[in-house]
Amino acid sequence: MWERIVDIINGGKKFIITTHLFSEGDAIGSELALKRFLCGLNKDTIIVNNEALPSVYRCFDPDKDVKFLKSKGVNINLDDFDAIFIVDVADWSQLGDFADTIKASQITKICIDHHPTNSGFADINVIVKDASSAGELIYDMIIYMNEEITPEVATPLYLSIATDTGWFKFSNTSAKALKACSALIRAGVRSELIYEKLYQNRHLSYLKLLNLTLGTLRSECNGQLVWAKMTREMIKSSGVEFVDTDVIIDLIRAVNEVEVVVIFRELGERKTKVSFRSKHTVDVSKLASDFGGGGHVRAAGASLDEPIDTVIGNVVTAAKELMEETSTCISPVSSLT
Ligand SMILES: [Mn+2]
Incomplete structure (x- = not known):
C-alpha cells in the first residue's frame, strides 16, 4: 500500500x-x-x-x-x-x-x-x-x-x-x-x-453562541431527529472567532432518544454548511451525498449554495424520509458485554 x-x-x-x-x-x-x-x-x-x-x-x-x-x-x-x-x-x-x-x-x-x-x-x-x-x-x-x-x-x-x-x-x-x-x-x-x-481555552462568547444556537433547536420524528441553526447574525453578535459545531452536536447527541443531529451554519446569503451526525443506525453519509457532500456513516457534511432556510426545509424533509425508511430497523443499543 x-x-x-x-x-x-x-x-x-x-x-x-x-x-x-x-x-x-x-x-x-x-x-x-x-x-x-x-x-x-x-x-x-x-x-x-x-x-x-x-x-x-x-x-x-x-x-x-x-x-x-x-x-x-x-x-x-x-x-x-x-x-x-x-x-x-x-x-x-x-x-x-x-x-x-x-x-x-x-x-x-x-x-x-x-x-x-x-x-x-x-x-x-x-x-x-x-x-x-x-x-x-x-x-x-x-x-x-x-x-x-x-x-x-x-x-x-x-x-x-x-x-x-x-x-x-x-x-x-x-x-x-x-x-x-x-x-x-x-x-x-x-x-x-x-x-x-x-x-478548555474558550472565550465567554462561545457560551453566548451556544445559547443562541440551542434557542433554535427543533425536534422531529419523536425526538429522534434534532436540528439547530447558526446564522451569521448569531455568530457576529456572540463575538466568537472560531465556530466549533462539534460541542453543540455532542450536547444534543447526549439525549437518549436522539439518533440524528443536523446543524445548519450560514456562511453567506446563499451559502450554507450542513453537519450531520448519527448514533446507531442512520447512514448520514448517504444524506450528505444527496446534497453534494460526503463523509462517514456516523459523521458527514455538505456545503450548499442556497440560503439557510431553504436548505433547512430540504434537508429536514430528506432526513425525515430517510429516518422513516430506517425506523423499522432501529434496534436498541447493543449490550456492553
Ligand atoms: Mn479525518
Whole structure:
C-alpha cells in the first residue's frame, strides 16, 4: 500500500501538502505531522491551505508552517514540487479554489484519506475507510518506513486521532488507533495539554453562541431527529472567532432518544454548511451525498449554495424520509458485554 509513496518520498526533494476547507484537528494534525516527518528526512516541504488556520489550532503550529493560499508572499508553482500530498480529503470539491490549480498541473497527486465516500480522485490513493483518521495513516506510513516517531511528529498525530475519534468516544476508536496513541504518548505526547488547548481555552462568547444556537433547536420524528441553526447574525453578535459545531452536536447527541443531529451554519446569503451526525443506525453519509457532500456513516457534511432556510426545509424533509425508511430497523443499543 505504501510502496509507491515511499519511493516518491525517497526519490523526491520538494513536497507540498494540503487539506480540506474548514480544516480541523485531523486535517491540521496530519499536515503538520507529515511536514515535520518529511523535513526530518531532509525534504523541502511546505503546507499550503486554501484558507487560514482556525485560531484554536494556531498553538499547534508555533512556527507558522501552515501557509494560506491567498496571503501575501505565497506564490506557488506546483511544477517546482515532486508531489502534492492531499490529506483527509474525500473529493476535489473539499479543496476549494486550490482544486483547479492542482488539477491543471502535472504534479503527482497523492491522497491519504479515510473517508468511505472517497472514490480515489488522485494519482496515488491510500484510502483506508476503517482507519480512525488520516493521522493514523500517516503514523502507519512512518512505521512502515521504519522511521522514528519524534515528539514533534507525535503531538500532531495525536491531535488527529484524538479529535477524529471525538476524544476516543466514537465507533472508530479502534484497538489500532489506541495502540498508535499509546506509542505517541510514549514518544512524549501530553494528552491533557492538547485537550486543554482545544476544549478548555474558550472565550465567554462561545457560551453566548451556544445559547443562541440551542434557542433554535427543533425536534422531529419523536425526538429522534434534532436540528439547530447558526446564522451569521448569531455568530457576529456572540463575538466568537472560531465556530466549533462539534460541542453543540455532542450536547444534543447526549439525549437518549436522539439518533440524528443536523446543524445548519450560514456562511453567506446563499451559502450554507450542513453537519450531520448519527448514533446507531442512520447512514448520514448517504444524506450528505444527496446534497453534494460526503463523509462517514456516523459523521458527514455538505456545503450548499442556497440560503439557510431553504436548505433547512430540504434537508429536514430528506432526513425525515430517510429516518422513516430506517425506523423499522432501529434496534436498541447493543449490550456492553
Ligand atoms: Mn479525518
